[in-house]
Amino acid sequence: MRRAIYAGSFDPVTLGHVDLIERGARLVDELVVCVAVNPSKSPLLAVADRVALLEDVTSAIDSVRVTSHEGLIVDFARAEGATVLLRGLRDGGDFRDEMPMALTNRELAAGLETVFLCADPRYSFISSRLIKEVLHGGGNIRAFVPEVVANRLEVRG
Ligand code: ADP
Numbered sequence: 001m002r003r004a005i006y007a008g009s010f011d012p013v014t015l016g017h018v019d020l021i022e023r024g025a026r027l028v029d030e031l032v033v034c035v036a037v038n039p040s041k042s043p044l045l046a047v048a049d050r051v052a053l054l055e056d057v058t059s060a061i062d063s064v065r066v067t068s069h070e071g072l073i074v075d076f077a078r079a080e081g082a083t084v085l086l087r088g089l090r091d092g093g094d095f096r097d098e099m100p101m102a103l104t105n106r107e108l109a110a111g112l113e114t115v116f117l118c119a120d121p122r123y124s125f126i127s128s129r130l131i132k133e134v135l136h137g138g139g140n141i142r143a144f145v146p147e148v149v150a151n152r153l154e155v156r157g
Contacts, residue, residue: 004084004115007034007073009128010050011043012149016088016123018057023117024086025063032080033058037070044132049152057146074109085112090119090127 006024010017010033025031035050045053047068058064069076077085085105087098102114126144134141135153142150 002028003030003082004028004086005032005077005082006086007036011128014126016126019120020088025061031064033066035068056148074105085114087116089116090124
């Protein structure tokens with residue numbers, strides 16, 4: 001049973017994240033999507049809302065499970081019996097940020113491999129941070145997120 005963890009803030013989940021989840025799920029028996037809780041950040045959406053939206057947009061994929069975790073992802077991965085950390089690479093900026101994380105996690109947890117998938121070019125410019133800026137400015141975010149996410153954030157106003 002090969003299990004992978006895909007952790008992130010998902011604040012909010014974007015079309016880029018969903019693409020990564022769909023492609024990652026095809027590589028393993030089970031993909032656990034984990035909302036990583038960072039108490040020092042003030043998020044747009046509560047953890048429970050982020051989990052609910054991820055569950056909604058992944059409901060058609062049987063091998064995907066969604067949960068949340070506060071603390072080190074390597075500890076979560078160990079507790080889950082996972083052997084793979086899934087990450088996405090959009091550009092050189094992601095590579096620069098991701099390499100030290102992957103190498104640090106490798107030191108912390110031998111046998112846990114970080115696997116990178118290249119972002120789909122259709123979504124490689126999409127980030128949760130820019131979506132929050134567009135939303136803050138009153139712009140339309142429907143090109144960047146699943147419909148259920150846009151509906152949820154529009155209701156929020
Ligand atoms: P954080 O940046 O807070 O860790 P994110 O939810 O933004 O959390 O990202 C989680 C992972 O998803 C990271 O590996 C990131 O590179 C990847 N990712 C984010 N947006 C995209 C996208 N549009 N396409 C592919 N991968 C992405």
